[in-house]
Amino acid sequence: MSRDQLPSTVLHAFGVEGPARRLDGGQGDSWAADDLVFKPDGGPLQEWLAGALAEVTPDGFRIAEPVCTRDGAWVSHGWSATRWVEGSEPDYSAVSTWRDILAAGRAFHRAVAHLGRPDFLEARQDWWARADRAVWGEQEIQFRPEFAAVARRLRGALEPLGRPQLVHGDLTKNVLFAPGLAPAVIDISPYWRPPQYAEGVVVADALCWHGAPATLWKTVDVPVAAVARALLFRMATTNERVAAGADGVDLRDEARRYGLAAAAIGL
Incomplete structure (x- = not known):
């Protein structure tokens, strides 16, 4: 499936005439x-989200409502759709921005705390999923030499963080703001x-x-662990990207940034 254009068949399936425009940000495929x-690679994630979000009552935040096709399906030709939401980065x-992002994330996590664990999580094999399992001890990882020393410092500070539930693991640039709206x-x-853990990712970023x-x-009351x-x-995600042959990764610069962040939290 090509991400270079949005097929007219997808637009028709969702009852849209167009024209379509590519959106900036993210992975550049929306x-x-x-x-x-519209986003490609709908699959089990988007189908699950559509059903799960129907059970969520937003309080202190808004969500992009999933939209089904004319035939009642959540995915068409590998593409899913949500309503446009007003807001900007x-x-x-x-510093107040980080407080606001974390507040929105906390409201979201309270609202989804009742949801069960999605079955499709076990099957994910992308960079992020493998890195996540590695840092929770569920998968082995061998850090590259550039990262090894920082990884040892960070591992020494790991502690339990509480009960697991569904979380949004990439909030940093995925919370939009608009005047007068949540x-x-x-x-x-x-x-x-x-x-x-999700809050820690925001602070780390x-x-x-x-x-x-x-x-x-x-300032935002997120623990060192x-x-x-x-x-x-x-860092493990970058490690996985490089192992998979990704280009354009400046390992020395990333190691420097992670080292400075580790020092900022006293490690």
Whole structure:
């Protein structure tokens, strides 16, 4: 299935005439037409999300509502659709932004705490899924030499983080804001982990990639153990990407960023 264009057959299946435009951000494979957003590789994830989100009552956040085809299916020709949600990315240089993202994530996790574990999680074999299992001791990983020393420092801080449930494991750039509206939580990346792990990923991203102050984890009340495991997860994902032959990865720069973030949390 090509992601370079949105087939007219998909538009027709969802009752949309077009034209379609490619959206910036993410992996660059999402399209918008009329008031719908289309993503490829729907499969079990989108089918499960569509049913699960129907049981969720948003309180303190908004979600992109899944849309079915004219025939009542959630996926057509490998594509799924959701309603367009109003909002834009916030100012990541402001500490208040990180408070707001975490607040939206916490509201979302409270709302989905009753959902059961999706069966399809066990079958996932993408970079992120393998990295996640590795940092929770469910899969072996051999870190590259550039990452080995930082990985040892981070592993020494790992502790239990609470009861697992469905969490959004990639909140950082997937919370949109609009005046007068609750934050919109989009592009749900499901994992079965404690909510503090998802919060740790937000802080890890802020420290590594958005120039957040070293004290951010204290300011937003996310424990060192959560940030340490999240940093391991991001580093393990890069490790998996390189192992799979991905190009354009600056290992030295990433190792430097992870090392600085580890030092920021006292490791």
